[in-house]
Amino acid sequence: MQFSELPLHTSILKAVAEERFHTPTQVQEKAIPLVLAKKNVIVSAQTGTGKTAAFALPIIQLLLDNEETEVKDTKIKSLIVTPTRELAIQILENFVSYSKHTNLTTTAVFGGVSLEPQKEILAKGVDVLVATPGRLIDLQLQGNIDLSAVEIFVLDEADLMLDMGFIADVKKIEALCPKKKQTLLFSATIPEKIDELAKRILKSPVKVEINPEETTAKNIGQLLYYLPKKNKTDLCLNLLRHMLNGKIIIFRRTKFGVDKLEESLKKNQYKVTSIHGDKTQAIRNKAIEEFKNKKANILIATDVAARGIDITNVDAIINFDIPNIPETYVHRIGRTGRAGKSGIALSFCSPDENAYIKLIEALIEKPIKIITDHPYIIEKPKHKKLQPNTISKNKKGRKSEASKKKKKRWY
Numbered sequence: 001m002q003f004s005e006l007p008l009h010t011s012i013l014k015a016v017a018e019e020r021f022h023t024p025t026q027v028q029e030k031a032i033p034l035v036l037a038k039k040n041v042i043v044s045a046q047t048g049t050g051k052t053a054a055f056a057l058p059i060i061q062l063l064l065d066n067e068e069t070e071v072k073d074t075k076i077k078s079l080i081v082t083p084t085r086e087l088a089i090q091i092l093e094n095f096v097s098y099s100k101h102t103n104l105t106t107t108a109v110f111g112g113v114s115l116e117p118q119k120e121i122l123a124k125g126v127d128v129l130v131a132t133p134g135r136l137i138d139l140q141l142q143g144n145i146d147l148s149a150v151e152i153f154v155l156d157e158a159d160l161m162l163d164m165g166f167i168a169d170v171k172k173i174e175a176l177c178p179k180k181k182q183t184l185l186f187s188a189t190i191p192e193k194i195d196e197l198a199k200r201i202l203k204s205p206v207k208v209e210i211n212p213e214e215t216t217a218k219n220i221g222q223l224l225y226y227l228p229k230k231n232k233t234d235l236c237l238n239l240l241r242h243m244l245n246g247k248i249i250i251f252r253r254t255k256f257g258v259d260k261l262e263e264s265l266k267k268n269q270y271k272v273t274s275i276h277g278d279k280t281q282a283i284r285n286k287a288i289e290e291f292k293n294k295k296a297n298i299l300i301a302t303d304v305a306a307r308g309i310d311i312t313n314v315d316a317i318i319n320f321d322i323p324n325i326p327e328t329y330v331h332r333i334g335r336t337g338r339a340g341k342s343g344i345a346l347s348f349c350s351p352d353e354n355a356y357i358k359l360i361e362a363l364i365e366k367p368i369k370i371i372t373d374h375p376y377i378i379e380k381p382k383h384k385k386l387q388p389n390t391i392s393k394n395k396k397g398r399k400s401e402a403s404k405k406k407k408k409r410w411y
Contacts, residue, residue, distance in 0.1 A: 025050035074125020075149035112281030246315030
């Protein structure tokens with residue numbers, strides 16, 4: 001299927017063609033017709049599958065259809081709620097690109113910047129509003145946002161919204177919109193609480209599920225390195241010197257880990273930048289721009305800070321820390337190997353992370369290739385169920401002798 005085969009306005013197709021998009025992704029092919037049919041839709045698909053266009057393109061089409069039959073006003077017609085500032089900016093950029101040959105107006109509101117410019121834009125009226133939950137509620141309480149005319153309500157990255165503690169805010173925002181509206185929920189995964197939320201706010205939804213194994217691109221080489229935790233930085237430097245080139249994203253689990261690795265790489269003269277939740281919005285924006293513009297060729301990030309950010313032409317991904325949620329692995333490696341290009345994903349596994357590899361391989365339904373010719377190799381562990389929280393203790397809080405005997409190292 002080509003985009004030209006979808007029932008989209010010529011102005012939208014022209015904009016899509018100018019972005020050099022010709023063939024819809026799997027999620028776009030499945031979701032766009034459903035949204036155009038004004039169905040309530042739940043979409044489960046990983047990062048890098050084209051979810052933003054899957055709701056942006058049909059929303060623009062539906063709003064254009066309404067423009068032809070209704071009197072133009074300044075009230076918000078579509079609301080997209082997303083958990084992070086970076087995602088809000090990215091979604092705004094997509095809407096602006098896809099609607100540039102129309103009269104539709106879009107803006108984004110998010111925290112970390114002044115309220116006043118956002119108030120001024122809202123006062124003029126917009127058709128599409130992209131917002132983070134906290135800033136949206138602030139502006140609504142101050143009387144700057146009226147959601148009474150919303151026709152299409154979108155929750156983007158719903159599972160991340162849950163992780164960041166925004167679900168109560170989302171419920172408040174949804175209640176401010178009309179009961180009669182089209183609701184779209186997009187999420188990488190559908191945990192129990194998101195499923196409960198969907199049942200509460202979506203009436204008779206149609207589900208679109210793109211399985212993780214289907215989105216693990218065939219043109220991404222996946223390599224696994226077993227090594228002691230203390231040698232991860234050494235291996236990273238070794239690979240950067242002898243193997244890896246181009247734009248590289250390195251994922252770490254903690255903010256402290258991001259800062260520590262950035263310091264080490266800078267000491268070794270690498271052009272590196274980083275993002276995590278403790279950095280200001282201005283610093284995070286600068287870091288992303290430096291990486292996009294190749295002023296820095298290495299970006300170190302936590303998962304929450306990097307979630308949903310659209311960075312193209314990434315040559316390699318390094319999982320410095322193995323994610324404890326298998327779907328996160330698919331998110332991470334989906335940053336490379338896009339648009340038909342090849343990419344590589346390298347994962348550093350220390351003894352305490354072995355159980356995570358087992359879960360990842362079960363999800364993607366194939367083993368990750370193990371690399372044995374590196375300086376810090378340790379024997380591949382046997383897959384056993386790890387029970388880290390079942391070590392018994394005596395009354396003084398010391399590990400019992402029986403526990404000590406049961407605990408075996410594999411390296």
